[in-house]
Structures are given as structure tokens and as C-alpha cells.
Amino acid sequence: MLLEGERDTILKTTSAVLAEHGARREKLIPLLQAVQEQLGYLPKLAMEEIAAALDIPAVEVFGPATFYNSFRLHPPGEHQFKVCMGTACYMIGGQIALDSFERRLQIKPGETTADRRFSLDQVACVGCCSLAPVVVVDNFVEGKVTPTRVDGLILSYESNGQKVEQDSQQTEATNTDEAKGEEGS
Amino acid sequence: MSILSATETKYQALREKAEAKLAPLAAETIIWIGTATCGKAAGAVEVREAFKAELKNKGIDAEVREVGCMGHCYAEPLAVIAKPGFPAICYGKVDEGLVTRLVDDFLINDDPCYEFALVALEPNDVFPTFSDFPRGVYENKMILEQCGFIDPEDIDHYIAKDGYSALAKALNTEPQQVLAEINGANLRGRGGAGFPAGVKWEAVVKQVEKTRYVICNADEGDPGAFMDRSILESNPHLVVEGMIICAYAVGAGHGYLYIRSEYPQAIRRVQTALEQARERGLLGKSIMDNGFAFDLEVFTGAGAFVCGEGTALINSMEGKLGMPEHRPPRLSTAGLRGKPTVLNNVKTFAYVPLIMKKGADWFKNTGTAESPGTAVFALAGKVENPGLVEVPMGTTLRQLIYDVGQGIPGEKEFKAVQIGGPSGGCLPEASLDIPIDFDSLKEGGAIMGSGGIVVLDEDDCMVRIARYFLKFTQQESCGKCTFCRLGTKHMLDILTAITKGEGKLSDLETLRELAEDVQVGSLCNLGRTAPNPILTTLQYFYDEYKAHIEEKRCPSLMCPDLIAYFIAPEQCSKLCNACVGSCPVEAVYTRDDGLKAIDQEKCVKCDNCLKACPIEYNAVIKLSPPALLAEKEGSTK
Structure with missing residues (x-):
């Protein structure tokens, strides 16, 4: 399900990356990394292009x-919500935080909501075990995340994003729970 | 060899230049902020900006600089203020408010705000230093010594503190002498297995093939271990210098640092370090004018735990799936591109310059006879002071947890210590006097591993922790060996059933059998060690497994399927709505009589209501087995 214009961007990026790194078998992983760095993910089309070139x-x-x-x-x-699943986070409630995100966003780790507003991932230890359980939101680290905080996080990013109203059929979000978001621990 | 060789002259020049550049700093006020990933996570960047803004607003002449990690994770973010006339003082848990206070009281006036100080960095008459604390007594920092005290992005800081002098010394001797020194020190590989580094190097030297590689394994994938990241972020040149010395000893012309992609800051800082080393002639065609040519580059790993295994790492560097291969041939005969290759861990390389500088005997003075030197651990879990610690080999687990880590927080009771990550094991109280070294830990059922230590207390369920590690290895199994691929899956299914209260006693026997099969039927250490967490928990915490199976009870009240939340009517205040508001799924409701209750059908066991219930009521309680609920509810209706 590519959006309009995405096809061209993918083709252009892939050929630029191939030109820069050289089309050698040994360069496969750096090639894939470079494509992902620019596009944010590996579209099927880009992988096919790389296979053809190599x-x-x-x-x-x-x-x-x-x-x-x-x-x-x-x-x-x-x-992007990245829930830390390092040992310390897991033992202290990382799974609970992950479950909360799954429940609210209706997606599994590794997936993106249909409106592409939020994606959910698990990450291995981010190295701040003393703040466990930890969630990395974009590039900010949120420590000691409870289900209440999960609601709060989603809510705050939803109201910050300007596109809230134009997207009616988005995933089941926190609309009904707005009042609760700020309360609690 | 002349009295002052070209190499020595070159090093002298580098050293003098670095010292001249840094000399004026002694007379200036400098604020050092620890901005390794862990510091940044705790807010170090905000602190740095706050200092900059305050200094600018108040027109104070002081410099703000960044350093790596000192290892005191519990007190992040950390800031050190070095003001002429005062000992350098370190402040912990710094926030914007404290920044204002420090600038006003310390920098403008002369009050160092000792009430907020954590420790002084140099001996003085007024404030204690690290060595005055129990942790400082047990710690013996070798490879972490400079971490957090030098600017990792400025090579001159490293050079001014005697950096690269070991390389100059090595280049002034013959490669065989370097090898003899490393062999003499009995430096054992710090990646976990403890294989002597010198033996590896020697095997490469013996090869006929002259194209050789040196690779640093920084694919630190254990969940809960971050020593390698911290070293690369805090003192990258130490590792680079160790690699160059190794390359000289084995005659390699090119090398790589294989760093996992989850460590972007480490990658960036290492790349900066390599550039600066190249500029100063420490890498390249003729290192320190000695004629020896060697260069290094970073290879960014793509994220696979199994790539910590040597042959899998090589495969992934060649663009293939990261699957292990049969050995022999060993990497020392046929490694990267089929050429002889030295592959060592970050920490192993970090010891090399120190051993070259101070000699094999100095190294062997620390630690035990069979495992000389120090061990670096990422101490986490239920300890008062988690962080990055470096203790001599032979220190006991008890000293590490109770003296260095300051024991278990709260009034909780110690239950187990998990050491060695997914390949390691859980040791109980009775094993706490085991000395930490490669061989003793193995006997105890755990392994040294790469150094993650998680302390568990009475609230942690041992079945669940075993399941957690198994889930990790099961997901990371590359799929090559049937026993590892399917065996771990079966074991995981059994453990999952047990945590849901659907296990049978005979399952435990099946688990043991499967564990043995996976151990012998797997090619690499991922599979061979994957059953360790299960075997050790079965051995030491058999009763917990039994409680899950026979009573459907989780003794630590942790397994969601075996607990129920209940609001004790005699403790509920009726007037407070904290639990109702906290519930993310609207399972908590107010009964007609005003008391709160939980709809068990809706409850997702998220623990939120228990946390929300004010401490003066403490009305939310966990019950296990859930069957107790009927009894309790019966009594309230």
C-alpha cells in the first residue's frame, strides 16, 4: 500500500544508494541499512531493485x-513508541507497558497504525535500568511508565499532531479515556 | 634501536602538543556533564543546555564539556564542576533547579553546595572521595579508569593522560615481544568464554597467509548488559589503541569494529576517534613513522544476538545470514574473507594498552591465579546502587551485591542473582560466596558471560524470569540447528503453560530432557547455553515450579494468569476514586454501597490500581491462586 509518489522516491533512493556504495554482494547489509536510514523502512520494491542490481x-x-x-x-x-524489554524493565513492568500500547493502538510490536501516526516496537536494553520500565518515544526516554502514563503519552502526541480531526477512522485511540489520562499515580 | 627512535620522537611531539593544548584548562572553571546514552536518558542534555543558558545569562566565564559514563547510573544525570581553588566535585541527580543553585552559589559565590554533592574527585580535607565509600574500596578500575573523566571526542585528552604511549612502546619492540607480554599476562577473552587472547593471536601469527584482519566484537546483545557501549562511548581510544597493538603483534593490515546498530552514539564516537587518530598518524600508512601500516573502520551490525558468535559475525560482515559455521577451521585460520582473523571483545582490547604499559606482572597482581585482572559488570535489578562496576576477579557475588551495590532496596528479601544473561543462570542465596571468575561461576551453573548481573528479590518469579530469557534465545535462535530451533520453542511452550497454571509435574522432567538435548545438539553457544536459565531455576527453585503446577499459585504474585486483584472492603475508603480513575480498561467500579470492586472479566492485571491506591488505605491486594477470590468475595457479600 504505497502512498502517492512513494514509488518514485523509493526507486530514486535505491539507485542513489546503489551508486554510492557500489553494487557488491558483500555490501548487501550496508546497502539495506542506507536505504532504511533514508526511507525509514525497507519497502519490497527497494529490496527487489537491490536484488536485481546485485x-x-x-x-x-x-x-x-x-x-x-x-x-x-x-x-x-x-x-515511534519503543518499549524496552531489557531484563530490568521486563521484571518491573515492561510487558505491562507493552500490553497497554498494544491495547490502545490495536497493533502488535513491529507494526504501524493504519494512519501511520504511531508505530510500536520492542527494543533490547537501552541502558537506563534505574528508570525501569522505560519507553523511548521518538528520541526521548520516558522512565517508570505505567498504563496511565501510556494513555497520557498517546494522548499528548495525538493532540500535538495537527491531523487529528481529518482522520476519523483511525485506530481505536484514547478518546473515551481522555479524562483519565492525567489522573492517577 | 636507537635511544630515541622515530616512533618515540613522534610520540613525544604528540604528547607535548596535547599537553600544551590542555594546560590552560587547569586555570579555568569547567563543568563536565556525563552524556553517555544512560546520562542522556536521564536528562543530561537538558542539564547541559541549562548550564549553558545560566552561564550566558549571568555572564560567567566557564566552559561546559561532555564526558562519558562514570558508572554511577543511580545518580544520573551527573555533573562535575572543576573550579580552581576547589577540589573537582561531582553532583548527582542534577536538574534545572540545581543548575541555577550551583551557578549562583558555587560559581558566582564560593559555596560548593556540599549538601547536593555526591563525591569529590580528588583527595581533600572537606569532602569524601570515591575511595571513602564501600564501593570505592571494592572497586578496582582498570579499563574504566578514565571513563567519565576524559572527553571521548577529543584525542588530546586521551594522549595527555598517557594515551597511545603503550602503542609507542609496542612499536619500539618486536611483535613477538608484544605477544609474549600478552601471553605472560594470561589475558582471557572478556566476551564470556574466557579463551586466552594470546593463544588466539599466536595462532594467527603462525599462518602462512599474510593478509590478516583484526576485528573488535562490539555486538553486545545481552539484554541488560551495556559495558561495551559505555567503554566505546566514554573512552574509545583505549579500544582503538589495543586493536592497533594487536594488529602489530599479529601483522594485520586492516581491522573492523563490529558495533551493533542499537548503539548510534558509540558508533559516532568511535568514528570520530578513528578520524582523529588518522589525522595524528596513529592509523594509516606508517603509524608513528614506524613504517607499520594499519587502518580501522566501523561495521554497523544489523541486529542479531547470534552475531556475537564469531563465525556468525563473519558471515554477517560478508552480507550473508548471520548463522554460525562448524569449527574448525577456526577464525585464526580462516576468518573474514577466508583470511586469518583475530576476533576479541571490546574489553579484551581495552586491557591491551594497560598491559603493554605496566607489564604482565602488574596485571597478574589483580584477580585470581587462573583469571587475572578485573571483571566489568552492569549491575541492575533490585539493588540500591545499580551501575557499571569493575571489581577484581575473585570478588564474591555477596560483596558485589551488598558492598558495591549497597544491597536490596526496601525491606525486601534477596532471592536470586541472574548472571550471564540469556546464557547464564540464576544463583540462590547459598551461592553468594562463589568468587567471580571464569571457572568458579561455571561450576556454580552460571557463566561469566559478557557481564550483565540482575539482582532479583522476593517479588520476582523465577519461572517467569526463566521464561523471559528462553523467549529471548528462542526468538534469536538463527534456526540452523534443529534442537535449538525447535527445542527452545517446545521448552518455551511448556514454561508458558506453567505460568498460566496449565502445567503438569511430568513437564518438569520433559524440560530437563529437552534442555540436555538442546545443549548437546546445538552448534554454537547460543543453543548450548540457552537451557542454563531453566536448569538453574529448576535446580534451585524447584518449589516455585511446583507451586505453579500443583497449587496454580505464583508465590511472587507476578504471573498474570495466576493472580487476581481484590479490593479489601474493610480498608477501602469509599470516598476516594483513585483506583477507578487509574484503571485503563474500566474494570474498577463503584458498588451500590460505595465500596470499590473489580470486574475480573475486564481486569488486565496491569497493577495500576494497586499503585494508585493511597498508602493510608492500601486496599488493593493481589491474591494467588485466583481461587482465593471466591472465598474473599463470599465474605463481603
Whole structure:
């Protein structure tokens, strides 16, 4: 489901990346990393282009793209929630935070809401175990996240984003729980 | 060799230049902010900006600089103020308010605000230093010594503190002598297995093939371990220098630092370090005018735990799936592109310059006979002072947890310590006197691993922690070996059933059998060690498994399917709505008589109402097994 104009962007980016890094088999992972850095994810089209340029079957590109954790096959959301699943966070409520996000956004880790506003991911330890459980929102770290805070986070990003009203059929969000968002612990 | 070789002359020049550049700093007021990833997460960037703004507003002449991580995670963000006339003082948990206060009281007037100070960095008459605390007594910082005290983005800071002198010394001797020194020190690889680094290097030297590589393994994937990241972010040149010395010893011309993509700041700082080293002739065609040529580059890993395994790492560098291969051939015979390759962990390389500088005997003075040197741990979980610690090998787990980490917070009771991450094991109270070294831990059922230590207290369920680590290895299993791919999946299914109260006692026997099969049927250490968390918890915490199976009860009140939340009517205030408001799924409601109650059908066991209930009522309680609920509810209706 590419948006308008996306096809061109993908083709242009991919050929630029190929020109810069050189179309060599050994460069496959740096190539995929460069495409993802510019587009935010690995579209199927880009992987096919790279396979053609390296003269290898597409499956040899899909393989690494799905094998390694840092590649994502879905476009990232405008705001990204990354729930830390390091040991300390998990033991103290990381799973609870992740469940709360799944429940509110109606997506699973690795996915993006249909309106591409939010995406949800799990990450391994981000190295601030003393703030556990931790959620990284875009590039900011939120410590000691409870389900109440999850509601608050989603709500605050929803009202910050200007597109709230034009998107009526978005995922089941926190509209009904607005009043609760700020209360509690 | 002349008295002053070209290398020494070159090093002297570098050193003098660095010292001349830094000398004026001693007379200036400098504010150092710890901005490693952990510091940034706690708000170090905001603190840095606040200092800059305050200094500008009040027209004070002082410099704000960034350093790496000192290892005191519990007190982040940290700021050190070095003002001429005062000892350098470190402040913990700095926020904008404290910034204003410090600028007004300390920088403008001369009151160092000791009430907010954490520690002084140099001996003085007024305020204690690190060595005055129990942690300082047990800690012995070798490779972390400069972390947090030098600017990782300025090579001159490293050079001025004797940096790269070990390289100059090495280049002035023969490669065999360097090798002899490392062998003499019995430096064992810090990636977890403890294989002697010198033996690896020697194997490469013996090869006929002259194209050789040196690779630093910084694919630190254990959840809860961040020592390598911290070293690369705080003192990258130490690792770079170690790698150059290694390359000289084994005759390698090119090297790579394989850093995982989750560590963007480490990648950036290492790249800066490599550029600066190149500018000063410490990397390149003729290092320190010695004629020895070597260069380094960063390879960004794509995120796969199994790539910490040598052969898988090499495969991923060649653009393939990161799957391990049969050994032999070892990497020392056929590594990257089929050429002889040295692959060592970040910490192993970090010890190399120190051993070259101070000698093998100095290194062997610390630690135990079989495991000389220090061990670096990321201490986390239920301890008062989590953080990055470096203690001599042979320190006991008890000292590490109670003296260095200051024990368990609250009135809680110690239950277990998980050491070595997904490949390690959980050790109980009775094992706390095991000394930390490669061999003793193995006997105890855990492994040294790369150094993550998580302390667990009475609120942590051992079945759940075993399941957590198994889920991790199951997801990260590359799928090559059947036992690892399917065995871990089966074990996970059994554990999941147990945490849901659907287990049978015979499952425990199946678990043990599967664990043994996976151990022997897997090619690499990911699979061979994956059953460790289960085997150790089964061995030491069998009763907990039994309670889950026979009584459908989670003794630590942690497994969501085996607990129920209940609001005790005799404690509920009726007038307070905290629990109702806190519930994300509207399961908590007000009964007709004003008391609060929980609709068990809707409850998602998120713990929010328990946290929200004011401490003076403490009305929300957890029950396990959930069957107790009927009894309780019966008595209130």
C-alpha cells in the first residue's frame, strides 16, 4: 500500500544508494541499512531493485532483511513508541507497558497504525535500568511508565499532531479515556 | 634501536602538543556533564543546555564539556564542576533547579553546595572521595579508569593522560615481544568464554597467509548488559589503541569494529576517534613513522544476538545470514574473507594498552591465579546502587551485591542473582560466596558471560524470569540447528503453560530432557547455553515450579494468569476514586454501597490500581491462586 509518489522516491533512493556504495554482494547489509536510514523502512520494491542490481535472487535479500532485527518492513509511524524489554524493565513492568500500547493502538510490536501516526516496537536494553520500565518515544526516554502514563503519552502526541480531526477512522485511540489520562499515580 | 627512535620522537611531539593544548584548562572553571546514552536518558542534555543558558545569562566565564559514563547510573544525570581553588566535585541527580543553585552559589559565590554533592574527585580535607565509600574500596578500575573523566571526542585528552604511549612502546619492540607480554599476562577473552587472547593471536601469527584482519566484537546483545557501549562511548581510544597493538603483534593490515546498530552514539564516537587518530598518524600508512601500516573502520551490525558468535559475525560482515559455521577451521585460520582473523571483545582490547604499559606482572597482581585482572559488570535489578562496576576477579557475588551495590532496596528479601544473561543462570542465596571468575561461576551453573548481573528479590518469579530469557534465545535462535530451533520453542511452550497454571509435574522432567538435548545438539553457544536459565531455576527453585503446577499459585504474585486483584472492603475508603480513575480498561467500579470492586472479566492485571491506591488505605491486594477470590468475595457479600 504505497502512498502517492512513494514509488518514485523509493526507486530514486535505491539507485542513489546503489551508486554510492557500489553494487557488491558483500555490501548487501550496508546497502539495506542506507536505504532504511533514508526511507525509514525497507519497502519490497527497494529490496527487489537491490536484488536485481546485485544479480542475486530476491530471496537472498529478503533473507537478511527478515533475519536481522534492525530492519523494518513496515513504514515507521510519525511517532515511534519503543518499549524496552531489557531484563530490568521486563521484571518491573515492561510487558505491562507493552500490553497497554498494544491495547490502545490495536497493533502488535513491529507494526504501524493504519494512519501511520504511531508505530510500536520492542527494543533490547537501552541502558537506563534505574528508570525501569522505560519507553523511548521518538528520541526521548520516558522512565517508570505505567498504563496511565501510556494513555497520557498517546494522548499528548495525538493532540500535538495537527491531523487529528481529518482522520476519523483511525485506530481505536484514547478518546473515551481522555479524562483519565492525567489522573492517577 | 636507537635511544630515541622515530616512533618515540613522534610520540613525544604528540604528547607535548596535547599537553600544551590542555594546560590552560587547569586555570579555568569547567563543568563536565556525563552524556553517555544512560546520562542522556536521564536528562543530561537538558542539564547541559541549562548550564549553558545560566552561564550566558549571568555572564560567567566557564566552559561546559561532555564526558562519558562514570558508572554511577543511580545518580544520573551527573555533573562535575572543576573550579580552581576547589577540589573537582561531582553532583548527582542534577536538574534545572540545581543548575541555577550551583551557578549562583558555587560559581558566582564560593559555596560548593556540599549538601547536593555526591563525591569529590580528588583527595581533600572537606569532602569524601570515591575511595571513602564501600564501593570505592571494592572497586578496582582498570579499563574504566578514565571513563567519565576524559572527553571521548577529543584525542588530546586521551594522549595527555598517557594515551597511545603503550602503542609507542609496542612499536619500539618486536611483535613477538608484544605477544609474549600478552601471553605472560594470561589475558582471557572478556566476551564470556574466557579463551586466552594470546593463544588466539599466536595462532594467527603462525599462518602462512599474510593478509590478516583484526576485528573488535562490539555486538553486545545481552539484554541488560551495556559495558561495551559505555567503554566505546566514554573512552574509545583505549579500544582503538589495543586493536592497533594487536594488529602489530599479529601483522594485520586492516581491522573492523563490529558495533551493533542499537548503539548510534558509540558508533559516532568511535568514528570520530578513528578520524582523529588518522589525522595524528596513529592509523594509516606508517603509524608513528614506524613504517607499520594499519587502518580501522566501523561495521554497523544489523541486529542479531547470534552475531556475537564469531563465525556468525563473519558471515554477517560478508552480507550473508548471520548463522554460525562448524569449527574448525577456526577464525585464526580462516576468518573474514577466508583470511586469518583475530576476533576479541571490546574489553579484551581495552586491557591491551594497560598491559603493554605496566607489564604482565602488574596485571597478574589483580584477580585470581587462573583469571587475572578485573571483571566489568552492569549491575541492575533490585539493588540500591545499580551501575557499571569493575571489581577484581575473585570478588564474591555477596560483596558485589551488598558492598558495591549497597544491597536490596526496601525491606525486601534477596532471592536470586541472574548472571550471564540469556546464557547464564540464576544463583540462590547459598551461592553468594562463589568468587567471580571464569571457572568458579561455571561450576556454580552460571557463566561469566559478557557481564550483565540482575539482582532479583522476593517479588520476582523465577519461572517467569526463566521464561523471559528462553523467549529471548528462542526468538534469536538463527534456526540452523534443529534442537535449538525447535527445542527452545517446545521448552518455551511448556514454561508458558506453567505460568498460566496449565502445567503438569511430568513437564518438569520433559524440560530437563529437552534442555540436555538442546545443549548437546546445538552448534554454537547460543543453543548450548540457552537451557542454563531453566536448569538453574529448576535446580534451585524447584518449589516455585511446583507451586505453579500443583497449587496454580505464583508465590511472587507476578504471573498474570495466576493472580487476581481484590479490593479489601474493610480498608477501602469509599470516598476516594483513585483506583477507578487509574484503571485503563474500566474494570474498577463503584458498588451500590460505595465500596470499590473489580470486574475480573475486564481486569488486565496491569497493577495500576494497586499503585494508585493511597498508602493510608492500601486496599488493593493481589491474591494467588485466583481461587482465593471466591472465598474473599463470599465474605463481603
